[in-house]
Amino acid sequence: MTLKKDSYKGINYCIRCGNELTIQNDNEEKLRPHCEKCGWIYYKNPIPASACVIINEKKEVLIIKRKFEPGVGRWALPSGYIEINQNPDECAIEEMKEETGLNGEIIEFLGFYTDFSPLYEKVISFGFLMKVTGGKLQAGDDAAEARYVAFDSLPEIAFPSHRYFIEEVKKIKHL
Numbered sequence: 001m002t003l004k005k006d007s008y009k010g011i012n013y014c015i016r017c018g019n020e021l022t023i024q025n026d027n028e029e030k031l032r033p034h035c036e037k038c039g040w041i042y043y044k045n046p047i048p049a050s051a052c053v054i055i056n057e058k059k060e061v062l063i064i065k066r067k068f069e070p071g072v073g074r075w076a077l078p079s080g081y082i083e084i085n086q087n088p089d090e091c092a093i094e095e096m097k098e099e100t101g102l103n104g105e106i107i108e109f110l111g112f113y114t115d116f117s118p119l120y121e122k123v124i125s126f127g128f129l130m131k132v133t134g135g136k137l138q139a140g141d142d143a144a145e146a147r148y149v150a151f152d153s154l155p156e157i158a159f160p161s162h163r164y165f166i167e168e169v170k171k172i173k174h175l
């Protein structure tokens, strides 16, 4: 993929010093906005996120109704953007707790999926199959509702990445 000037529409000023950025090749010949004053380089990367698939003993999947954008009012897996001090697995555990009230641990990594994002252009989601280790199911601050639903009764799930992780889990035979 080639980076073009168009890739940086609206990226005009250095976030460190406020100087105007110039778009020029870096030492790998990749076009990026540079700050000539402080040396900061703007890297445009996908925003990383983690999503949790949680299955109960009845083989139902835990979904939440989203309280905030993106996808406000729609159903999705518990999920969130990865903070700078987190790894993808830590993010999954924290989002599970915040959105469902349940404590969890990772059973297995389900892979990754890249989605278009209206706000960030591209989000790369990491999916995890989670085990419930404690807590009490209740919608957290970021969720309007949280409930277990059978695979064949799921409402429309807001994000393609979450639909992909659910399909991946359906292929796991030992569940």
Ligand SMILES: [Zn+2]
Residues within 6 Å of the ligand: 014, 015, 016, 017, 018, 019, 035, 036, 037, 038, 039, 040
């Ligand atoms: Zn600067």
